[in-house]
Amino acid sequence: MTKYLTPDSDKGVNTYFSKFQHNGDVLMKTVRNASITLGWAIVIATLVLQAFYSGHSYNVEYLNTYGPTLTLFDMILLFALSILPGFISFDLELLVKMFFWAFGLSVALIYLCITLPSYLGIIAIPVLQQFLTQGAITFIFRSMVPSSVICLMGTLLGGFLGERLLHVTTAS
Amino acid sequence: MLTKKAISTTIFIAIVIISAIFLIVSTSNYVEFYRAIETLDLTIMNASPSVEQNEVNITLIFSITNPTRYVGLKLQELSFALYFQNNSENIDLWWKTLAYHNQPVTIDPYWNNTFEYHINLDVNADSTKRFQDLYQTQQGNVKWLLKSGAIVITFAGEIDVPLTAEYLSHS
Numbered sequence: 001m002t003k004y005l006t007p008d009s010d011k012g013v014n015t016y017f018s019k020f021q022h023n024g025d026v027l028m029k030t031v032r033n034a035s036i037t038l039g040w041a042i043v044i045a046t047l048v049l050q051a052f053y054s055g056h057s058y059n060v061e062y063l064n065t066y067g068p069t070l071t072l073f074d075m076i077l078l079f080a081l082s083i084l085p086g087f088i089s090f091d092l093e094l095l096v097k098m099f100f101w102a103f104g105l106s107v108a109l110i111y112l113c114i115t116l117p118s119y120l121g122i123i124a125i126p127v128l129q130q131f132l133t134q135g136a137i138t139f140i141f142r143s144m145v146p147s148s149v150i151c152l153m154g155t156l157l158g159g160f161l162g163e164r165l166l167h168v169t170t171a172s
Numbered sequence: 173m174l175t176k177k178a179i180s181t182t183i184f185i186a187i188v189i190i191s192a193i194f195l196i197v198s199t200s201n202y203v204e205f206y207r208a209i210e211t212l213d214l215t216i217m218n219a220s221p222s223v224e225q226n227e228v229n230i231t232l233i234f235s236i237t238n239p240t241r242y243v244g245l246k247l248q249e250l251s252f253a254l255y256f257q258n259n260s261e262n263i264d265l266w267w268k269t270l271a272y273h274n275q276p277v278t279i280d281p282y283w284n285n286t287f288e289y290h291i292n293l294d295v296n297a298d299s300t301k302r303f304q305d306l307y308q309t310q311q312g313n314v315k316w317l318l319k320s321g322a323i324v325i326t327f328a329g330e331i332d333v334p335l336t337a338e339y340l341s342h343s
Contacts, residue, residue: 055327
């Protein structure tokens with residue numbers, strides 16, 4: 001039995017509570033980082049999917065090319081919105097980890113949303129299901145490759161700004 | 173007073189909530205797209221001919237229905253082709269394409285719109301003469317066929333929607 005489970009002295013009580021508080025802090029940080037990552041993934045997925053749903057990414061010219069499927073406005077918006085998570089969590093090492101998780105999650109979310117009609121049984125013809133799956137993969141590659149670079153740049157800028165502005169304020 | 177971190181966190185949470193709402197709404201609309209394309213319907217309600225000595229008129233009444241809640245369809249072109257049957261042979265009588273290229277008609281959710289179109293056939297045309305002869309011989313009991321199609325603008329480009337393919341009528 002560990003000493004902090006039977007706090008019979010002041011030292012024991014302090015150790016018990018400090019350990020408890022430490023675990024609580026770690027848990028809170030993990031939950032907070034996970035929430036930011038999930039929220040970030042939702043924001044990226046929404047931005048990329050609105051390009052898909054609105055149709056400007058799906059012009060006939062693009063169907064036979066390998067060009068990007070997001071407009072310049074989409075790219076600027078992605079960059080701007082990637083600054084914010086970086087600004088909040090200015091630990092660069094953690095940020096890069098969170099970025100990759102968020103990006104992976106957003107890819108999964110985009111794929112799920114595009115192929116949802118197949119899973120719901122709305123598209124029952126196997127050839128169309130396959131077409132939708134291939135279309136989703138193609139769209140993800142075309143849109144997410146340039147997006148990843150842009151998001152990472154925005155994140156790093158946000159992290160840098162956060163470290164300069166928030167960390168200094170916190171320290172002072 | 174809120175710190176810079178609290179303000180930026182609040183903004184981030186607000187953006188995430190707005191994004192999540194937008195994602196749910198737009199994805200549920202997208203899912204409806206396939207249903208809308210499948211169930212978009214053109215029904216010929218009436219296509220009655222009026223055959224006179226020097227005039228053949230046909231009044232075409234049709235309705236287009238979108239029975240889904242999908243938002244994002246636009247009607248760009250409607251085409252009709254009218255045939256009549258003579259000894260099991262389909263004879264081309266009239267065809268017309270109604271184009272809305274400059275101002276495509278928005279097909280709203282649960283849209284049901286009725287259109288009326290008056291056709292005045294060229295009495296000098298060979299097919300019209302044959303139709304008139306057959307109409308008079310058969311005393312108006314002519315079998316005829318109407319084929320229709322539509323081009324609809326969607327987020328995935330222009331789609332040729334197979335509407336009610338044919339309409340067989342006894343006058």
